Amino acid sequence: xxxxxxxxxxxxxxxxxxxxxxxLLPTLHRVSVQYVGSSSGYEAFVPSGTINYNGHTDPTGTLxxxxxxxxxxxxxxxQYSSTIIQNHNQIVQLNGxxxxxxxxxxxxxxxxxxxxYVIKGQIPIEQxxxxxxxxxxxxxxxxxxxNIAGFYTYQGWIPNVVVAMNTPGTxxxxxxxxxxxxxxxxxxxxxxxxxHLYQDYIRGFFRGSVLVQPNGKIIPYGYNDNVPGGTPLxxxxxxxxxxxxxx
Numbered sequence: 001x002x003x004x005x006x007x008x009x010x011x012x013x014x015x016x017x018x019x020x021x022x023x024l025l026p027t028l029h030r031v032s033v034q035y036v037g038s039s040s041g042y043e044a045f046v047p048s049g050t051i052n053y054n055g056h057t058d059p060t061g062t063l064x065x066x067x068x069x070x071x072x073x074x075x076x077x078x079q080y081s082s083t084i085i086q087n088h089n090q091i092v093q094l095n096g097x098x099x100x101x102x103x104x105x106x107x108x109x110x111x112x113x114x115x116x117y118v119i120k121g122q123i124p125i126e127q128x129x130x131x132x133x134x135x136x137x138x139x140x141x142x143x144x145x146x147n148i149a150g151f152y153t154y155q156g157w158i159p160n161v162v163v164a165m166n167t168p169g170t171x172x173x174x175x176x177x178x179x180x181x182x183x184x185x186x187x188x189x190x191x192x193x194x195x196h197l198y199q200d201y202i203r204g205f206f207r208g209s210v211l212v213q214p215n216g217k218i219i220p221y222g223y224n225d226n227v228p229g230g231t232p233l234x235x236x237x238x239x240x241x242x243x244x245x246x247x
Contacts, residue, residue, distance in 0.1 A: 031127040033139060038122065041066030042165040045076055045117045045138065046158055047088045053077060053130070053137070059084045063123070063136070064159055066166045071136055074125075078141030080117070080148065080227050087115045087226055090202045091152065098197065105182045106189040113191075113198060114155040115224060118165070120147040120232040149229025149237055152198070152205065153221040154191050161211060161219055165236065169214035172236045173243035181210075181218075181245060188220060195222035209236070210243050218243065 037043040047061040058081050063071040076084060095112045102109055124139040140148070153161055164170045175181060181192050195207035204226040210218040229237050 033124050033126045033142075035122040035124055036063070036065060036071070037119070038066040038166075040121070042162060043119045043123055044158065044162045045074065045084075045119070046114065047076070047084055047117075050085060051075055051130075051135070053135075056081075057085065059088065060135070063125075063138070064162045066162070068159060068163050070159075071125075073133070073135045075128075075135050075137045076117075076140055077137050078139060079143075079145060080140060083226050084115070084117060084150075087150065087202070087224060091115050091198070094198055094201055098194070103190045103193050105193050106185050108185055108187070108190045110194055110197075111187055111190060112155040113152050113194060114158055115150060115152045116158050116161070117148060117150050117227055118162075118229075118233060118236070119143060144230075145228075146230025147232050148227060149233040150224030150227030151221050151236070152195065152224060153219065154187060157187075157219055161221060164211045164213050164219060167213065171212050171241065172239035173210055173212055173241040174239050175208045175210055175220065175243055177208075179243070179245070181220075181243070188218060191220040195220060198222065209239055211236075212243060 043066055044064045045061060046064065047059040049060045050057050051060045053075055054077070059076045061074055063074045065071070091113055098110045099112050100109060124142045126137045126139060128135050128137055175192055181189055183189060199205045199207045199222060205222055205224055207222045209223060210220045212218050223237055
């Protein structure tokens, strides 16, 4: 009788474990790592929220590829994960504080800013299913940190920034403090001043750069030294030219 008791208990334990595994398997299903993007281009991760992944909190958002295509439901996992969450939360807080107020230089309303993280070259991603939802996980720790840099600009212009970075003939330049661009009564003028304003509130954020496109149009942006980047992105991080709108 004693032996039979232990046999029955053993069978019950095995059944319980098997049932638990059956419940867990649909929760996290993985597909092998793939690479997206161009080996010589620039892609950008744009955070919008967070998710609990593998027992910790990661940023989620959209990945903009070098050709302008986008991938939704992207998770950034690995290096800089917590830094991205902190940076994004600070941007959101400042948007809540300033958007709707007026730029004192050009008298135009402030616009919402957004942080984004540019990656030089192809990106390793892993498709996973979490509780029935498909996500694409960036394996950030597999990327050379020199190939990752943080920036911020007007929320609505980030796709334009990615396209401009990948357009031959686009170059980055610095905006001097006495530039007439600050007086322009449009989003461009507002953005130049607003990146300066946010710099005063977020440690590691720097203002004062623009992408100059082949057609002469400019996109102001700021640099985020909390995700510092390296030589492959130095032309955007530390522009050597000075923008002169009269030239």
